[in-house]
Structure formats: C-alpha cells, structure tokens
Amino acid sequence: MSDPLLALAGLHVRFPTRRGDVRAVDGIDLTLHAGETVGLVGESGCGKSAAVRAILRLHPERTTRYAGAIRFDGANLLDADEAGIRRIRGQEIAMIFQDPMTSLNPVMTIGDQIGEGLAAHEKLSRADRRKRVLELLTLVGIPSPQTRVDAFPHQFSGGMRQRVVIAIALACNPRVVLADEITTALDVTLQAQILELLRALSARLGMATLMISHDLGVVAGMTSRVYVMYGGRIVETAATDELFEHPAMPYTWGLLRSAPNLEKPDALRLTPIPGLPPDLLAPPAGCRFAARCPFARPICTAREPGLAAPAGRPPAHLARCWGTQDVADGGWLIGHDWQSAAAEEAAP
Amino acid sequence: MTPMPPTAHEKILEVSDVSVTFGRVVAVDGVSLEIHRGEIVGLVGESGSGKSTLGRAILQIVRPARGSIRFGGTELVGIDPEALRRHRRDLQMIFQDPRGSLDPRMRVAAILAEPMVIHGTHDRAARRARVAEVLDIVGLRADVLDRFPHQLSGGQAQRVAIGRALVLDPVLLVADEPISSLDVSIQAQVINLLSDLRAELGIALLFIAHDLAVVRHIADRVAVMYLGGIVELADKRRLFEHPLHPYTRSLQSAVPVPDPKRERTRTRIILEGEIPTPDNPPPGCALSTRCPLRASLGGPDRCTAERPPLRQVHPGHAVACHFAEAADGPAPHR
Numbered sequence: 187m188s189d190p191l192l193a194l195a196g197l198h199v200r201f202p203t204r205r206g207d208v209r210a211v212d213g214i215d216l217t218l219h220a221g222e223t224v225g226l227v228g229e230s231g232c233g234k235s236a237a238v239r240a241i242l243r244l245h246p247e248r249t250t251r252y253a254g255a256i257r258f259d260g261a262n263l264l265d266a267d268e269a270g271i272r273r274i275r276g277q278e279i280a281m282i283f284q285d286p287m288t289s290l291n292p293v294m295t296i297g298d299q300i301g302e303g304l305a306a307h308e309k310l311s312r313a314d315r316r317k318r319v320l321e322l323l324t325l326v327g328i329p330s331p332q333t334r335v336d337a338f339p340h341q342f343s344g345g346m347r348q349r350v351v352i353a354i355a356l357a358c359n360p361r362v363v364l365a366d367e368i369t370t371a372l373d374v375t376l377q378a379q380i381l382e383l384l385r386a387l388s389a390r391l392g393m394a395t396l397m398i399s400h401d402l403g404v405v406a407g408m409t410s411r412v413y414v415m416y417g418g419r420i421v422e423t424a425a426t427d428e429l430f431e432h433p434a435m436p437y438t439w440g441l442l443r444s445a446p447n448l449e450k451p452d453a454l455r456l457t458p459i460p461g462l463p464p465d466l467l468a469p470p471a472g473c474r475f476a477a478r479c480p481f482a483r484p485i486c487t488a489r490e491p492g493l494a495a496p497a498g499r500p501p502a503h504l505a506r507c508w509g510t511q512d513v514a515d516g517g518w519l520i521g522h523d524w525q526s527a528a529a530e531e532a533a534p
Numbered sequence: 535m536t537p538m539p540p541t542a543h544e545k546i547l548e549v550s551d552v553s554v555t556f557g558r559v560v561a562v563d564g565v566s567l568e569i570h571r572g573e574i575v576g577l578v579g580e581s582g583s584g585k586s587t588l589g590r591a592i593l594q595i596v597r598p599a600r601g602s603i604r605f606g607g608t609e610l611v612g613i614d615p616e617a618l619r620r621h622r623r624d625l626q627m628i629f630q631d632p633r634g635s636l637d638p639r640m641r642v643a644a645i646l647a648e649p650m651v652i653h654g655t656h657d658r659a660a661r662r663a664r665v666a667e668v669l670d671i672v673g674l675r676a677d678v679l680d681r682f683p684h685q686l687s688g689g690q691a692q693r694v695a696i697g698r699a700l701v702l703d704p705v706l707l708v709a710d711e712p713i714s715s716l717d718v719s720i721q722a723q724v725i726n727l728l729s730d731l732r733a734e735l736g737i738a739l740l741f742i743a744h745d746l747a748v749v750r751h752i753a754d755r756v757a758v759m760y761l762g763g764i765v766e767l768a769d770k771r772r773l774f775e776h777p778l779h780p781y782t783r784s785l786q787s788a789v790p791v792p793d794p795k796r797e798r799t800r801t802r803i804i805l806e807g808e809i810p811t812p813d814n815p816p817p818g819c820a821l822s823t824r825c826p827l828r829a830s831l832g833g834p835d836r837c838t839a840e841r842p843p844l845r846q847v848h849p850g851h852a853v854a855c856h857f858a859e860a861a862d863g864p865a866p867h868r
Contacts, residue, residue, distance in 0.1 A: 229717040343808050344581070373580035373744060375805050378788035382804060400718060403790025407797035426794045442792060444722035446747035449791050452770065456726060456751060459719035462687055 190217035191394055192241070192279070192362055196254035199233070199240045208466050210236035212418035213254065215493075216396075218362065223388055223395040225405035225426065227441070228415035231463055234398050237415070238364050242279060243271050258362075277307040280355035284367040286347035290339040296323075296350045297335035303357040322353040327383060345376040349383070356387065366398045381408060402445050406430055414438050417464045417474035420493065424503035434496035434505035437475045439524040473506065481522075483508070485515045496520070544571045546705055546738055547592065552601030552611075554584070554591050559813045561587040563762035564601070566844070569706060572736040574729070576753030576770070578746055578785070582809050583759040585742050589708045592740070593627050594618055606705065623653055626699035630711040632691035636683040642694055643679040649701050664701060671735075672697040672727060689720035696727065706738045707731075713748065725752055746789050750774055755850075758782045761820035762812055764844055768851040778847060778858040780827035781805075818842075819855070831857060 199211035211233045218224050228234045239245055241256055241263065256263040263274065280303075283289035291299055300319045304310055310318065316335075323331035326349040339347055348368065355363055365384070369377040385408065388395055399405050405412055405426070412429045414422040414437065422435040433439055440459040461478040464470055470477065476486040485508050495501050496510035497520045505511075509519030547569040554562040562584040569575050579585040590596045592603055594610055603610045605625060610618065629635040636645055646665045650656040656664055669676060672693040683691055692712060699707055709728065713721040729752050731737050743749050749756055750770060757767045758781065766779040777783045784803040791797060805824045810816055816823045818838040828837045836856050844854040 229719060345808050373809075374746070374788045375580060375784060376808065377790075378802055378804055381790075382802070401790065402718075402792035403797070406792050406794040407790050430792065430794050440719060444719045445792055446725075446745070446751050447792055448747045448750065448774070448786065448789050449793065449796060452750050452774070454751075456722035458722035458726065 188219065191220045191258070192218040192396075193257040194237065194241070194254070195257065197237060197240060197256060198251070198253040199236045199245065200251040200253075201245075201249060202251065203467070206467050207251070209418050209469060210466060211240065212466075212469065214415070214418075214420045216413055216420065218394050218396055220361070220394055221388075221392045222411065223397060223409045225409035225412040226396060226398045226415060227400060227402065227405050227412060229400060229441075229463065231466070232415045233418040233466075234415045235366055238281075238366055238396065238398055241364060242275050242281060244281075273307075276303040276355075276360070277358040278360055279362040279364065280358070280360035281364045281366065282351055282355045282368045285371050286344060286351045287339075287371075289351055290347060292339055295336050295338055296342070300350070300353050300357055303354060307358045318357070319353075322357060323350075325356070325387070326350070326353045327379075328353075344372060345379060348372060348376075348380055352380075352383070352387075356391070356393075359391070359393075361393055363393050363395045364398070365395055367400070368397075369404060370399075370401070377404075384408070402430075402441060403447075414441070417469055418466055419474060419506065420504075421475065421507075422503075422505040423493070424499075428500065428503050432496075432499060432503070433524065434499065434503065434510040434519075435475075435507045436479045436481050436509070436519070436524075438505075440478075443524070473508070481509055481519055483515075483518065491516075545569070546571050546606055547740075548602070548604040549588075549592065550602045550604075552588070552591060552598045552603060554587050554596055555599045557813075559811075560762055560815070561812055562591060562598070563815075565759075565762075565764055567757060567764065567767070569738050569740060571705070572732060572738055573755070574732055574739045574741060574753045576749035576756040577740060577742045577759065578744065578749050578756060579759035580744055580785075580809060582761070582812060584762040584812070585759050586710050588759070589627070589710050589740060589742050592708055593622070593625060595627075619653075623649075623655075623702040624705040626702070626704040626707050628692075628695055628699050628707060628709040628712045631715050632688060632695045633683050633686075635695055636691060636698075638683050640682070641679065642681050642683075642686070645683075645694060646679075646697050646701055649698060653702060655702060668697045668701050671700060671731070673723075687720075688716050689723055692716060692720075692724055693727065696724075696731075700731070700735075700737075703735075704737060706740065708740045708742070710742045711744065712741075714744065721748070728752060746785055758785065761809060761815055763820060763854065765821070765854045766852070767844065768848075772848070772851050776851075778851070778853045779855050780825050781821050784826065827855070827857060827860065831860060 194214055194216040196213050197211055198213055200207040200209055214237060226234045252264050297319050300322055301315050304315050304318060319335060320331045328334055328349055369380050397408055409426050412426050413420050416437050422438050443457040444459060459478055464474050472487040472490050476482040491506050491508045493504040493506050494511050495503055496505050497512040508516040545568050549567040551564050551566055552562060553564055565588055577585050591598050598611055605621060646668060647661045650661045674693050713724045732739060741752055753770050756770050756773045757764045760781050766782045777786055784805050787803045803826055807824050818840055819842050822828055822837040842854045842856045844852045846852045847858055
C-alpha cells in the first residue's frame with residue numbers, strides 16, 4: 187500500500203490540571219490514505235474528538251501538551267509554526283463540526299462564511315469567489331443558491347445549515363476532511379440525506395475522510411476501515427466488514443451488543459456495559475477496559491496488552507486484548523462466540 | 535377458567551382529539567391515543583413532530599386548546615390545580631437531560647424524598663425506608679445518597695430521576711427521550727431498567743423517542759407522529775414487519791444498521807426536503823409535499839384536498855393515509 191496521506195504516530199494529547207495531566211489521547215497510531223473513509227468510534231470521553239482536533243491543533247495552545255507526530259505530506263504538523271498550520275487548515279485538511287447551529291457565525295451571510303476560507307487561501311477576484319460559492323451551494327444540494335447565498339444562518343433549517351457547514355469545509359478542495367459527529371444533532375431522515383451527500387461527494391471529489399462517530403450504524407455504512415478508541419487508546423482496528431463480523435476485543439463486543447439493531451430479533455435484551463470508563467488523570471496500569479470486562483483475568487490488570495493480530499485473524503486486524511492473543515497466560519477468548527453469549531443472557 | 539384480573543386491559547389513559555396550539559402554531563393536531571395498565575407505548579417522531587408537546591399535555595404542563603385527556607376516569611383538561619396535584623402522584627415524567635432536571639443544590643437523598651414531602655404521604659421514617667427501596671429498584675448503591683447531581687455520571691443521574699418519578703408509586707410514567715443524552719452502553723442500562731419496572735411493578739410507560747430502533751426494544755405498541763398528528767399506530771411487531779404509512783417506511787429505512795454488508799444492500803427511501811413548519815402546514819395530508827408514495831402514484835389530488843383520518847386497516851393497526859393499501863409489502867429494511 188502507498189504511504190498514508192495522514193498518519194498519527196504515538197500521538198499524545200494532555201491537558202494539565204492542578205491534579206495532574208488529563209491524558210485524553212495516550213499514544214495512538216492512526217493512518218488515513220488518499221480517498222478512503224475511515225471511522226473512529228468510541229463513547230464520550232474516550233479521546234476521539236481530542237485526537238481529531240489535535241490534527242489541526244485546535245486545542246488552546248497554552249493549556250494543551252502534545253507529543254508524538256502528526257505526519258501530513260511528509261511534515262510533522264506538531265512542529266509547524268502558526269503560519270504553517272494556518273496554511274493547512276481549511277485548504278489541505280478541513281473539519282466539519284457536529285453542531286451546525288454553533289459552528290456558523292450568526293451575523294455573517296452564509297455566502298460570506300463559505301467565501302471566508304477562499305479569501306484566506308486562494309487568490310480569486312470577488313466575482314470568481316462568488317461564482318465558486320454558488321457552485322459549492324449547488325454541490326451540497328441547497329435549492330435556489332442565487333437567493334440563498336445572501337441569507338443568514340437563522341433563515342436556514344437544521345439540515346440546510348449542516349449542508350452549509352459541509353460547503354465551508356469543501357470550499358478549498360481539501361485532501362482530508364475530518365467529520366466530527368456530523369449527524370448526531372440531526373433527525374434520522376436528515377441524517378440519511380447528509381450521509382448520502384457525503385458519500386456522493388467523497389466518490390466525486392476523492393477526498394479522504396476521517397469520520398468520528400459513536401453510532402456503529404453510521405460507521406458500518408460509511409467506512410472501509412474502523413478504529414475503536416477506549417480510555418485514550420486505540421483498542422481495536424480492522425477493515426469495517428472484518429470488525430463487525432469478527433470483533434475481537436470485549437469492549438467492541440460490548441458496543442455491538444448494547445446498540446439496538448432494527449434487524450436483530452426484538453426480544454433480544456440489550457446487554458449494557460457495566461461500570462464507567464477509566465479516569466484519564468490516572469489510567470489503570472493494565473488493560474484500560476479490564477475493570478468493566480466480564481472476561482478479565484489477573485494478567486489483564488497486571489500488564490497492558492499491545493495491539494496485535496488476534497489469533498486466526500488477518501494481520502491488518504489488531505486488538506488490544508490478552509484473551510485473543512496466542513501468548514503465555516493469554517488466549518482464553520480465542521474462538522469465543524461473542525454473539526451466542528448475548529443469546530444466553532437474553533434468555534429469561 | 536380463571537377470570538381475567540379486573541385490571542388487565544383497563545384503559546388508564548384516554549387521549550381524545552387533543553390539539554395544542556402556541557399562537558398560530560398547531561403543535562399537536564387532533565391526536566387520540568389510549569394506554570392500558572402496564573402497557574408500554576412508544577411515541578416516535580422527529581423534531582417538530584409534536585411528540586414532546588403531547589407528552590407535556592398529558593401531564594398538563596401545557597394546556598390543550600381542545601380535546602379530552604382522561605386519566606383513571608378523571609378528566610384532566612381544565613381540572614383545577616389542587617385536584618391536578620393529587621393526580622400527579624399517579625402520573626410522573628422523566629426528562630431528556632437528567633442533570634438539568636435535578637436540583638443541583640440538593641443531595642440525592644433529598645431529591646428522592648421530595649415528592650413524598652410535597653404530597654405529605656410518608657412520615658420521616660417511612661420516607662427513609664421508601665428512598666432505600668427505590669434506590670434498590672433503580673440499581674443504585676446507598677453511597678450516592680449523599681452526593682450532589684454534579685457528582686453523578688449521566689447514567690446514575692438518569693437513575694435518580696427515574697427513582698424520583700417512582701417514589702410515589704405512579705400508574706403511568708411519561709418518559710421524554712430518557713436515553714438520548716446517554717452513551718450507547720449506558721442507554722442499554724436505562725432501557726433494561728424501564729422494561730423491568732413494567733415487568734415488576736406493572737407501571738405503564740409512554741416512551742417518547744426519535745429513535746425507532748430503541749422503541750422496538752421496549753414498546754408493546756408504537757405510535758408514529760409527523761407534523762402534529764399520529765400517522766400510524768400499531769402493535770410493535772406489526773409496525774416493524776408491516777409498516778404501511780410512507781413516513782414510517784422511510785423512517786425505518788433511514789435508521790442505520792450496525793452491519794456493513796446490510797448497509798451496502800439496503801434500499802433507503804429518502805424523503806426530499808424537510809418537515810414543514812407547523813405554523814404553515816400543507817393542506818390535506820401533512821406528508822403530501824414530500825411523500826414518495828404519492829409521487830409514485832402520479833400525485834393524486836386527494837392527498838392535498840382531504841386530510842386522511844387515522845383509520846383501522848387491520849386489527850390493532852391504524853394508518854392515516856388514503857393509499858396505505860398501495861404501500862403494502864414487506865418492511866423496507868428487509
């Protein structure tokens with residue numbers, strides 16, 4: 187495979203507090219190749235948004251410590267100066283934010299907001315810029331762009347605002363789009379529209395997309411590879427089909443078994459994950475999921491497992507679990523059928 | 535033959551032709567719905583469908599402009615405040631944001647005891663005993679009693695809110711999006727807790743949600759709302775396996791399924807545009823401006839001329855669509 191377009195290598199994001207550093211992202215590796223759509227899933231507080239915001243250095247510089255590397259086009263974005271990172275933002279790597287209400291400026295017309303990035307990054311005449319803005323509004327499916335371009339955000343509905351936010355992100359033809367929970371604030375029929383739009387745009391414009399979501403259904407339909415994050419770490423990664431068919435890490439099992447599925451028998455009782463995620467001020471020494479894991483053994487709290495291919499799975503599938511690794515004291519979950527366990531527990 | 539217990543199939547709530555207006559906006563437009571003792575009814579719809587307003591109207595938090603809401607035989611519409619207060623014991627609500635609905639200056643013990651103080655139902659010792667019981671029902675440990683809401687996780691806070699609603703032994707709980715602010719793994723805990731409450735205490739539940747997949751796990755019957763009206767109402771099985779209203783079918787097809795292979799092969803019925811604003815609803819059927827079924831039938835005039843009534847098409851299955859029979863077929867997600 188060719189070199190990745192974007193690579194996080196041993197990335198740490200820490201927020202110092204009086205009680206010590208919050209290790210929001212604690213040494214993660216992640217790659218994104220040209221043109222692919224990759225998912226990053228996990229629950230609130232697992233570090234997925236902190237990691238993605240770090241890529242564009244959107245955290246306040248004074249209160250954030252970074253370590254590791256974010257490689258884009260051969261350069262380490264963590265070493266870039268302010269001017270350097272501004273050249274990247276919007277032009278090379280763009281971000282689509284979650285809440286279309288708060289990510290738009292209420293006192294600027296949407297045309298001006300879409301044109302803002304173009305004005306900063308590309309030398310275009312005023313007329314050419316307006317032409318490009320109208321193209322973008324058409325591209326994201328806003329009806330009658332000629333009249334809508336001079337409207338303000340409050341004159342748009344939620345779904346239309348999210349289309350505007352997408353148009354802003356795409357204004358300078360970025361090579362990478364970071365999409366942070368972009369449909370979470372939308373109703374399900376609007377979500378279907380926006381995901382359909384994003385799918386069509388990715389195919390047409392060929393940008394690479396890193397899609398952050400807590401919704402396994404969204405990730406299943408949109409991505410070709412997935413990373414699962416827990417407690418600041420990547421705990422599992424694989425091709426999307428492989429991950430949903432042969433998940434190896436009990437945390438991933440937990441996510442899949444607790445999510446309602448329209449196509450599973452409705453009598454099936456959902457299986458919640460007991461307990462709470464770890465405190466990122468003082469993460470546990472062993473596996474970060476061990477305290478909530480029904481399959482944990484003493485080795486799990488003693489030593490943290492590395493990311494390794496689970497026994498019998500393809501090498502591109504990696505999981506951080508002693509139970510699925512064929513090592514001394516490990517391997518007790520090899521061949522374990524995670525779905526049948528769900529069925530047993532569902533019985534009264 | 536053992537006779538049916540007198541309480542089974544007893545209607546505890548009868549909403550008849552209720553409308554709620556805010557100025558020119560008709561948020562709920564002539565809705566009728568019944569809930570039986572111990573039954574879980576799911577009320578599904580998107581933002582602006584009027585589902586939350588209907589839930590609030592049942593508790594008389596907003597007053598309907600028209601219609602009748604009978605709870606345990608008593609008419610709640612226009613009831614005097616003192617009488618309403620007595621009925622509130624039996625009729626409780628759980629809100630979406632658990633932290634926002636708990637007083638930040640009160641400890642959990644006081645939050646749970648407050649309804650008993652307000653209604654003067656228990657003496658001090660009995661209150662303490664009841665708080666302990668409720669804590670056990672909602673699966674919290676006694677050490678949370680001394681905590682303030684900000685010291686609770688989202689899931690714990692929602693359990694406290696549920697506990698507060700349970701303390702007076704209600705007959706009906708109205709739960710407005712009780713899990714949508716929680717993480718997936720925690721959502722499952724709360725869904726399971728609510729279904730256990732019905733199984734163990736026989737409490738009826740109106741479960742308001744935007745998420746069809748969640749409702750499917752908990753409800754006996756499901757009502758789907760669109761722009762202020764119920765467009766389809768059916769037993770759960772029937773609704774999910776045999777949806778007839780084009781809106782229900784499109785809603786079902788839009789829910790993502792955590793299965794990549796199915797996601798690639800499913801056909802989605804994507805509704806064009808967005809839900810119209812309730813201050814200017816389209817004439818006739820509310821869905822007529824976006825309806826894929828109407829489009830496939832060549833745009834019959836009847837859809838814009840005549841508002842379709844909610845009519846029974848099968849025992850336990852009612853649809854508000856003139857051409858529901860034309861949509862008959864397997865569920866779109868299969």
